Amino acid sequence: MTEQITIGELLTARGISRRSLLKYTAYLASTLALPPLASRAMADALASTKRQSVIWLSFQECTGCIESLTRSFSPTLEDLIFDMISLDYQEALQAASGEAAEEAMAKAIEDNKGKFVLVVDGSVSTRDGGVYSTASGKTNLEVLKEVSAHAAAVLSVGTCAAFGGIPMAKPNPTGAVPVSDIVTHIPVVNIPGCPPIPEVMAGTVAYFVTFGKLPELDHLNRPKMFFGDTIHDRCYRRPFYDKGLFAKSFDDEGARNGWCLYEVGCKGPVAYNACATMKWNNGVSFPIQSGHGCLGCSEPNFWDQGGFYKPLSSWAMGNRALIGGAAAVGVAVGALSAAMARQQRNAAVTAATPAKEKQP
Numbered sequence: 001m002t003e004q005i006t007i008g009e010l011l012t013a014r015g016i017s018r019r020s021l022l023k024y025t026a027y028l029a030s031t032l033a034l035p036p037l038a039s040r041a042m043a044d045a046l047a048s049t050k051r052q053s054v055i056w057l058s059f060q061e062c063t064g065c066i067e068s069l070t071r072s073f074s075p076t077l078e079d080l081i082f083d084m085i086s087l088d089y090q091e092a093l094q095a096a097s098g099e100a101a102e103e104a105m106a107k108a109i110e111d112n113k114g115k116f117v118l119v120v121d122g123s124v125s126t127r128d129g130g131v132y133s134t135a136s137g138k139t140n141l142e143v144l145k146e147v148s149a150h151a152a153a154v155l156s157v158g159t160c161a162a163f164g165g166i167p168m169a170k171p172n173p174t175g176a177v178p179v180s181d182i183v184t185h186i187p188v189v190n191i192p193g194c195p196p197i198p199e200v201m202a203g204t205v206a207y208f209v210t211f212g213k214l215p216e217l218d219h220l221n222r223p224k225m226f227f228g229d230t231i232h233d234r235c236y237r238r239p240f241y242d243k244g245l246f247a248k249s250f251d252d253e254g255a256r257n258g259w260c261l262y263e264v265g266c267k268g269p270v271a272y273n274a275c276a277t278m279k280w281n282n283g284v285s286f287p288i289q290s291g292h293g294c295l296g297c298s299e300p301n302f303w304d305q306g307g308f309y310k311p312l313s314s315w316a317m318g319n320r321a322l323i324g325g326a327a328a329v330g331v332a333v334g335a336l337s338a339a340m341a342r343q344q345r346n347a348a349v350t351a352a353t354p355a356k357e358k359q360p
């Protein structure tokens with residue numbers, strides 16, 4: 001059951017000063033791409049807000065999303081659980097099990113009808129009534145319908161919950177679908193990634209707790225503050241792309257010199273995420289910085305898009321045709337190779353980008 005004291009009262013009881021809260025909200029405001037003055041408003045809102053009840057359901061998934069959240073730096077998992085939210089049900093983290101766990105979820109729903117946030121990771125099995133993924137004698141499909149009927153909003157964390165992910169990859173034996181195919185009566189926020197960046201998950205929850213509303217979303221229902229730019233837009237290797245300097249393999253001279261990984265399959269130009277700016281493990285690195293191209297895991301159907309190690313110019317994105325032969329021939333022309341290769345790459349990125357993403 002959600003405690004009736006405010007977050008401010010809880011922080012005071014734990015010896016956390018107003019000054020410390022302001023420092024915390026200043027960092028949080030910057031993480032959420034809000035203006036500096038927003039930090040004081042956030043501090044005032046948090047101090048007077050009661051802890052948010054959260055129920056977390058795990059379906060067809062690998063536990064990677066909750067593993068990622070436990071590594072959040074700011075807000076940390078402890079910040080979220082003990083200060084900002086009341087995590088009333090989460091199978092991997094809760095102490096209770098069996099009937100006691102199910103009773104705890106039922107009580108949290110009853111005490112917070114229409115107010116709690118439902119977090120879901122994993123896709124939903126629908127084939128044969130959803131029998132391929134069950135818990136407590138109920139299918140995931142059944143549980144999702146029952147619990148979401150009383151929620152204020154749903155956060156679909158991870159690409160499996162947001163877009164179907166690996167369980168929905170061909171031939172999709174369980175009839176896996178994203179949460180948004182089932183839940184249509186309340187807002188669904190998608191936080192994709194395989195797994196998502198921990199601060200993106202934590203930051204979205206923090207935004208909801210602070211402002212009492214969901215952040216602005218893009219056409220795929222992803223928070224714009226984290227998914228507003230492609231990884232390519234923010235990548236530190238972008239200057240090499242613009243100069244036509246590319247690694248041809250993962251162990252050649254170009255790779256050792258940190259050149260662009262486009263030609264070994266990097267999907268950064270069509271992947272929208274905050275990896276290049278927020279990074280992982282407290283800002284230490286992200287895949288491209290570690291020498292591996294982006295897989296585009298924050299995009300729909302990333303698993304079936306034609307090959308992780310093939311450049312965009314050589315495979316089709318979704319149902320789009322391969323880039324025409326004229327551009328490929330142009331790349332081979334020595335005298336115009338640099339200019340035409342750049343034109344081909346940009347055409348490939350344009351062709352591989354969904355129509356709605358091309359709009360300003």
